[in-house]
Amino acid sequence: MRASPLRPWRRALAVLALLAAGCSGQVSFDQQQGVPDYDDPDPDPPPVQQDGSLPCDLESVPAGVTLQSIAEDFARVVHPAMVREVSGCISCHSTTHARLFTVTQNGVETFYAARAAGFMKPESGSLLSRLVTTDMSARMPRGQPSWSAQEIAAVASLTCQLAAVETRQPSARPDEEFPLALLEPYSGPALSTYDNPFIGYDQLRGKVKAVFNDTWVRGEVDRFAQNVGLFGGVDYKDHFVEARAATADFFLGLDDLSRDVCLTAATHKTGPFTGLDLAQPLVDIPAPTTKQYEMENAARTDGTIPAGTQIVASTGARSGTTGWNLYTTGSLTTAQPYAFPVSATYRFTVKSRGNLCGPDLPHMQLKIDGVIVKEWDVSNDTAYADFVHAQAVTAGDHVLSVHFTNDYGESGVCDRNLHVDALQVYGPTEASTGTQRADAARAKVDTLYRRMLYRAATAQERANGHALVKDLNDIEAHLPKAWSGLCEGLMRSPDFLFTLPPSVENLSGKERDKLLLVKLALDLVGRPPTAAEFTALESGQQTWEAMVDGYLASTEFRDWYYQRMRVRTESEGTPDTDEPARLWTHLVVEEKPFEELLTGDYSVGTDFQQVARPAEHGKTGVLTMKGFIKNKPGLPHYNYAARVMTDFMGTLYEIPSEVFDMRGAATASSTVDPNSLCFSCHQTLTPLAHQRLRWDDEGNYRMTDVEGRPLDDSDRGLVSVYAYKGQGMEAFSTQAVKKEAFIRRTLNAQYALFFGREMRHTLDERVIYKRLWDVSKESHGNLKAVLKTLATSPEYLRR
Structure with a gap:
């Protein structure tokens, strides 16, 4: 049974259609035992005004309503409509779509996210206003049936309940606190994304210098700089955008790099080949074996050759019970090549006799x-004799043959023939080396792994590496080139090409810590650790935390961080366009609050020290630096405003085709019409663009326009819900730094240095986000503290 209080807006309105005539009312609430009632199947429509706002009777909201109860009611009553297939929201507003309004599979999360983003306010631009607008280009869900009156009434009820609770219990603005939705445990599917950044151009340079002591400068030509495009690097001349992943071009560049630096090092015994004797034979001498071919078992090549025949004869016949008679010029040849196990000396014994005739011997x-x-003249004509020859033979398959070359006869007198009883192969004749050579070669393989990949080779890797060098040397007998080939292969190993060698997953203890230190050094100073740094950690002289502190305190870190921020801020390599990166670097080195990125009233010189700047800049940090403003036009364009919101607030703007089509006719005033499809984005972009009016597109300050009229750089009250109201860019900056979005975006810039991407803060990484949030608050925005927290986190250390 419905409780007695009537809705004031039901008494005031006949139908919502009279909205256009200017009628209004307030939302109050049906209750069941003191709690809101959402079960009315046919409620009156809420009195949403033409500007999208909703009058609420806050006094009618039950005292027992809390933020938690609103979130739970939203999840139960509204969220199912959002995630349904027809007339739902999730198909366009899931976490994979770059939309300001985001819907997840968790109703409570979705509520808190919508609240923080301002979509649950009783104001224009709210979720409710988009559900009920008569402008079909702006109404949601677009191209789908409208929500039911009961569902819309529930959204209205929850919107006003929230307004009442926030009025009764004032607290930090929801967009300035840690998102309550993210305090909920993540309940989605496990994410199996392989998170391990590919090595960057500057890190590759640092690694080659550390491993090979080689800058890849040849004939006064910097080959790295020459190939910066292939490696996806930035030179601020022809290449300004860094590659975010490995490309085919990268591996083309790696082909040239690895071939050159490896062969140079192998030839001169430098870098990873220092102290290695590459001239040592690769294959061991085995114990000698004997192979004997009995010639009486030969088969003629012009007849049938039985299976298993080992010797074939071009001519002749069996010589009695032993041997073969070559009664004309001909040969006895092994039917299959003989496999010589190693390059060495072998002894060949031919047991033969001759039939003498004429002046010459057989x-x-x-x-x-x-x-x-070898050649012999055979003088014995009655008994077989041994003809012996020692010969160096290369390893592999070789065909052996015995030839009779000078057949001769005198009719009725004599006939010169050659009888061959056997051919014996014995060897190798050198002393056996057991496994000494293989062991030495595999030890060299292990040394290369340790020096290039910073870990020991497994037994299989040692064997494979040894086999590769042998094969390469068999193709071209050049041991330094063969060893260089292995080196080239290791430079293509994932352990060489990823910042964290993937083999870390198979290691433990000090070996695992060593690979983690490789990543830490690459992430913080752009090079692998030195031998002294490895020793300090392995010996216990320094803890992991002390290693992190040491790197963060170094000038190497300062210079590396500066380079990373140049890339992030899209510098063009000029002093002006480098200025934002210098401010980033100054803040982290001097451990200043990171909010000064937007509120600093100073500039930073090339020595990274603070310098004064003109007063008109005020507390605007990078936002009024020439290097930031350049290439970001202001009104009548919105590029500058969009880049500010994207770069520092993490807002991504997606322009649907229908918006793109209408941009030509849009004006600044039309974009802030609450009923406009443009409003969801331009409720921020348009007032922000006006606040920048006193800074021209070259970053120069002016008080008047080209016609001498004073410039009004206030937000002009264009949007009632604009979060950064006030005069000029300082009004924006000083309010923007309080926002959760700014804090998260700044933390993400640090996170990306280690993980190569931003946090999955709404998914499985909400715990580390909360940890970083707390550290940033406790340290008053100290970015070094944030970086140390990341570098010592279980997520980074994979524990």
Whole structure:
């Protein structure tokens, strides 16, 4: 049964259609036992005004309503409509869409996010105003059936309940506190994204210098600078945007780099090859073996050759029970090549005799792969004798053959023939080395892994590396080149190319800490650790926290941070466009509050020290620096305002096709019409663009326009809900730094230095976000404290 209080707006209005005539009322509430009632199937429409605002009777909101109860009611009553397939919101406003209004699968989260973003206010631009507007280009859900009267009434009820609670219990503005939605535990699916930044151009330079002691300068030409585009780097001349991921071009550049620096190091025994004897043989001498070919088992090549035949004869026939008679010029050849296990010396024994005839003795040749290696004249004509020859042979398969070259006969008198009983191969004749050479080569492989990848090679990696060097040397007998080939392979290893060597997942203890230190040094100073730094951590001379402090206190860190901020602020390499990066660097080095990024009333010189600037800048930080304003036009464009909101508040603007089509006819005043499709973005962009009016597009300050008229750089009261009201850019700056969005955006700039991306703050990384938020508040915006928190966090250390 419905309680007695009547809605004042029900008494005042006949129908919502009279809205255009200027009728109004206030929302009050049906209650069931002191709590709001959402079950009326046919409620009157809420009295939303033409400007999108909603009059609320705050006194009618039950005293027992709390922020928590509103969030729970929203999740139960409104959120299901948002996530449904038809007439829902999530298809366009999920977390994967760059929209100001975001819907998740968690109703409480969605409520708190909507509240923080200002969509639950009884003002223009609210969720309710978009649901009920008669402008079809602005009404939500776009292109879908309208929500039911019951659902719209529930949104109106919750909107006014929230206004009442915030009036009764004043607190920090919801957009200036840590998002309450993110205090809820993450309940979504586990994210399996592989988070490990690929090495950047400057980090690659630092690594090559550390590993090879090589700057890749050849003939006074800086090959790194010459290939900066391939490596995705920035030189502030021709290349201004850093690549965010590995590209095919990167690996083209790596081909040239690795080939050059590796061969140079291997040839001169520098870098990772320092102290290594690359001339040592790679293959061990095994114990000798004997292989004997019995010639009586030969088969003629012009007949059927039985399976398993080991010797084929071009001519002749079996010589009695042993041997083969070459009665004409011909040869006995191994049917299959003989596999010589190693390059070494082998002893060949040919057991043969001759039939003498004429002035010359029977002539015999021993050939390997058709090349004569030894010749004999055979003088014994009754018994077989051994003809022995030692020959160096390269490892691998080789064809052996014995040849009779000078057949001769005198009819009825004599016939010169060659009888061959056996061919024996023995060797290698050198003393066996066991596994000494393989062990030495695999030890070199391990040394290269330790010096290039900062970890020991596994047994399989040592064996594979040894095999690769052997294969390369077999292709071209040049040991330094062969070892250089292994080096080139290691430069393509993920352990070389990612800031955190992926092998860290398979290690523990000091070996794992060593790879984590590699990442820390690359992240904070742009190079791998020195030997002394490795020793300090491994020996316990310094803790991990002390290592972090040491890096953060170094001039190397200052210079590295400055380079990273030059990239972030899209510097063009000029003193003016470098100024924002110098301010970032000054704040972190001097441990000043990071809010001075927007409120600093000073500039920073090339020595990173604070210097005074003209008073007209006021407390505007980077926002009135020439280097920031350049290439960001103001009115009648909104590029500057959009970049301010994107760069410092993290707002992403998406322009639907229907908005793009109507931009030509839009005016500054039309963009701030609450019923306009433009309003959701321009409720901020348009007043902000006006606040910059006294700074021209070149960053010069002026009080009047080109016609001498005074310039009004206030927000002009264009939007009642504008969060940064006041005169000039200082009004914006001093209020913007209080916003959660600014704090998060600034924290994300530090987070990206370690993780290569921004936090998934609405998903599985809300815990680390809260930790960074707390540290930033406790340290009064000290970015070094934030960086140390990140570098010592379990998320960074993967614990």
